[in-house]
Each structure stands twice: as C-alpha cells, then as structure tokens.
Amino acid sequence: MHLGSTLTVSFRALRRNPMRSLLTALGIIIGVGAVIAMVSIGNGAKSMVEAQIASLGENVLLVFSGSFNQGGARSGAFGAGTLTVDDAEAIRREVSTVVAVSPEVRTGAQVLANGLNWSTQILGEGPDYLAIRAWPLSEGAMFTDGDVRSVGKVCIIGQTIATQLFPDGSPVGQTLRIRSQPFKVVGVLSAKGLSVQGADQDDLVIVPYSSAMKRVTKQTMLRSISVQATSAETLDLAQNDIIGLLRQRHRTTEQTDDFTVRSQVEIAQAATATSNTMTLLLGAIAGVSLIVGGIGIMNIMLVSVTERTREIGIRLAVGAHGREIQLQFLTESIVLSAFGGTLGILVGIATSELLSALNNWPTLVSTTAVVVAFFFSAAVGMVFGYYPARKASLLDPIDALRYE
C-alpha cells in the first residue's frame, strides 16, 4: 500500500469519530499552545531587556564615583564625589583602548520656556555622550568641545521637554531657562521611550558638563564617567586599565577604592541570564504538558485498537499486511498530533497576542519555537503511536474477526 492510500485510510478512520479525534488532539493543542505562548513571553521579556541594554550604547564602561567611609559612617553610592574632570581627561589620554569619554554630572531642576515650566533632570555631559549612548538627534546638532571650553549656554533637549515646553514648533534656536540662566536649544534628541524601570528616558536636558558644574550645580565633582572601548574584545582590557589608572591617581587599593567600573556586558549578562532562565522554565513546564498530551494520544490509540479489533481483522482478511496496519495506526496518531500541533501553534500565537494586548507584556513569537513545536508534536505522535500500532499489527486475523 502506498502513502496516498495510507493517508486516505487514516483520514477516513479519523473522520468516523470527529469528536474523539478533536478531544485526543486537545492534549497536543494545549501542550503546543502553551509552549508557543510561554516561549513567546520569555522571548518578549528577553528582547525587551536586550533592547534596553542596547539603548545604553555599545562597548560602554561606566565609572561611578563610589561610596566613602568617614569615621565609620559610609555614604551611599556616588557619595564620595571623588571623580574629577582631570580623571576623565587622564582616561582619554592614557588608556589606548578607549575611543570616547564623557564626564557626567546630574541634577534636578525646574526648566522654563514660553511661559511654561517643567521639572526635569539636567545632565552635564561631554560632546561624545550621544555617540557613546548611540542616541541620534532628531533635529539640530550636538554641542562641541568649544562649547565645553567656553562654558557655553547651549543645551540639547529630550522629546518630552520638546513637547512640554515647545508645543508650537521647533525648539531649535529657542531659549529655555535653567535656574534662571538662559540656555539656547541647539538640538532635539530622538525618542528613546521608557527604561526597564519605567522611567521616561526622554525627560531630560543635556548641557556641556562645564556649564552644568559652573552655572547649575556649582560643584567640581563628577557623578560618573561614561567610557566607550574600541571594541567588545578590548572591553575587559580597558576596564582593567581604567581601574589601574584611577587607583594610581586616587592612591587607593582594592579595599579602599572610591570608584567602581561597571561594564555593560556584566549588566547585560545578569539580565539576559534571568530572562533565559525564565524562558527555559516556562518552556519546560509547557513541554511537560506536551508529553502528557502524547500519553493521551497513546491512551486513545490503545482504546481505538481494542475497539477496532474487528476492523483490523477485516483488513487483515482482505489482504492487509501487518506492516500496513501498523502504518495506518501510526499515520493516524501522527496526523492527529500534527493536526493538534498546527492548531496548537495558532492557539499559542493567539494567546501570546492576547496576553500582550491585555497585560501590555511584550511577546515575541519565535519561528524556531513554532517549527520545533510542530515537529516535536509529530514526533510525540510517532513515539506514542508506535506501541498501539505495533499491537494492532500483531493481531491474528481469525482472533480479530471473532472479537466481540
């Protein structure tokens, strides 16, 4: 018997009991659906984390001013205020694996323009900051080294500031006031959206760090320094070189360090490791339900073989080989599970779309998961269908015909 008639026979047999076929496939439908939905949720979380990390820039090292210890009382992070502009210059000058350095100061302030006001975050940065963060401007241009040297009253603003303070047109060329000092807007940043923690990343004003220190914060210390290494391979080297350089400059040891150097990779690894674990866990739980679905198929196929003993007897009597009977039952169970798998994929995609719509969870339907789930469900049919099919093929035609 060739494949065509095997399929015909199997489809005819399944069609005779549509309700039972559907219920049998239900285990696989739920199993595959769960796998697809769970993996989509896991992947969605992972891609969000990855996007956030990418938004921090490529090959970036962050040098934080650490805590200090004064008579037993320890300040919090950034408390030491030990990083200086000179440290930043030294890193740029002496560490060969570094391409860009941007000193950073930060403060909150009320910003005024057009008779409107808005409380926001003021960042003092170097001209390389946008390059380090891989953050393009939507309008205008970044301030220059000249602006830094001349303590220029220029700024670039985030999208939120643009909409809040300049509702009537392009902000470029206009003036806003930070703590009553006028700053000319030279550029508008492109939108970046929410951070992992849900903070609005577009709610900020960036000014040259020199201007921020002299005109806004009136401080000489840096909060942190953003550094970009030449490549991913030199990141560790750059990290070590910076630590060495700063220890030398600050005369500290590993125990008394008043700064911290964090690589983006560390942050990224921790975050993706978490979401990978989650994806794996969700997928594994769903996988168990797929196996349970397979056992359901085996159960029904065994019942079916017993119930259809006479049918098998008739087929054997009219000339079916044992192998053809086995192939028929195996095909039935594979058709059932592949059908269940196909429906399950649709259910899984629908579920993840629904979850993402209802809960605002990011989901990402993975093509790999879809393909793997489909073939896995067909394999489940093959594995769990084998025993019942084998049992059917070994029946004796006379006994099978007499079976009541």
Place this chain on the structure above:
Amino acid sequence: MPPVVQLEDIHKIYDSGEVPVHAVRGVTLQLHRGEFMAVMGASGSGKSTLMNTLGCLDRPTRGRYLLDGVDVSGLDRNELADLRNAKLGFVFQGFNLLARTTARENVELPMLYGQRRHSSSQMHERAMRSLDIVGLSDRADHFPSQLSGGQQQRVAIARALVNEPQVLLADEPTGNLDSKTSVEVMGVFQKLNAQGITIVMVTHELDIARYCRRNLIMRDGRVVSDIPVPDRLVAEVEMTRLREAESAAKLTD
C-alpha cells in the same frame, strides 16, 4: 482443467490448551471451477477450521493445500495476505462492514491492499460495478446503519467480489438474516455461481444448503458425507412462492 482447490490429507492440531485439540483429522477434497459447495456440521466438527484453512487465514499442521495450483502450506503471513487479497473473497455471518463508512468505501477496501495498484477513479469504478452486480449501486453512498441486514450482506458480497477472486468463501452468510432475506442472499450467490464463480459456504441450515450444488458434511474433523444436491432449490422460484404465501396471509387476515 486442474481443480481450483486441492486439499490432501489436511490435519490441524491446536496446541494452545493443556490438551492438544485435533480439529481436522485428514481431509482430502477437490473443488473445481464453478462449484457451489455447502459445508455443514455440528459445532466442533471442524468446519470452521476447514474454512479458515481454505481461506488462507490459518495454516494446516500437516497436509498439502494447492490453491489455483500454488502450494500455500509453506507461505508466510504476508504472502498469505497477498493470496487472500488476490484470489479469495470473504463473506461473514456478521457482515463485518466498517461502520460510518459508505457502502462504496467498504467495497473499495480490498483494493487498498495487495500487489495491484489502483487509481482512485479506478477504485470508484470497480466498486460501483461490484455493487451493481449485487443490485445496490443506488445505495453506494449509504452507511451500513442505513441499510437492512440483507443489503449489508450484499455490500459484503460486493466487497468480496471486487478483486475478482477465484473462490468466494462465506461463513454462515445467512446466519443473521430472516428466511426471506436469506433466500434473497442465496439468490445473489446462485446468480454469481451461474456466472462461473466458485463458492464455498458454511451453514447449519439444511434448507439453505439445498440452494448449493454440493453438500459436504463433517463430524469430528472428518468428512462423513460429500454428495451432490439432488433437487436443488432455485432462489427465484422460492422467492415467488414466499411472496405468494405472504399475500395469501394478508388475504385471509
């Protein structure tokens, strides 16, 4: 012309229980083309075992069986299946049609197996021709549950005929039917036999056996009588008589 079936000293011993059962004890018989034989006997006489052997469903313990000139004693399971498919047709007491499967699809069943390949249009055409022979081509799309007992048995006969077998084997084909339907089914057999088809049927009803040409009686695994039927009944005549009797009953009612 050589006989279509030739049995030489067939023995069958079942070893499954504690005591071996000697079901058939040396049967020798020949069946020529166009014969119509009834096998009769009490239960345990060995007639079912003989039928299973004739039908290549079971192999004899001892003896030689030539079907259409081929010695089948040494064939394996699959070779026997191919032989059944190509050379034998089966009709059972319980009809044994596949439920929720149309009459035509039931008749197509033997064409799905075996050495010969058929396209679906060929299968369709042959199934319809076979159903036409038993007078049921207008019921091709009916399910067995929508057919009467006699019609179901005729579908089963159509199924047995579809591969143009050498021998048609019927195991108590009228056992589940009332007397009028039984005569109807015997009419189909007689018609087929008149066209040259060899038929062997098991029955325990003497009046049904009288529609055949030859009666074989078995007892304790041996043939005790093998005689031609002297005054053979003709189904058509009997049918007319039954109808007359029925209308007479209605008249006197």
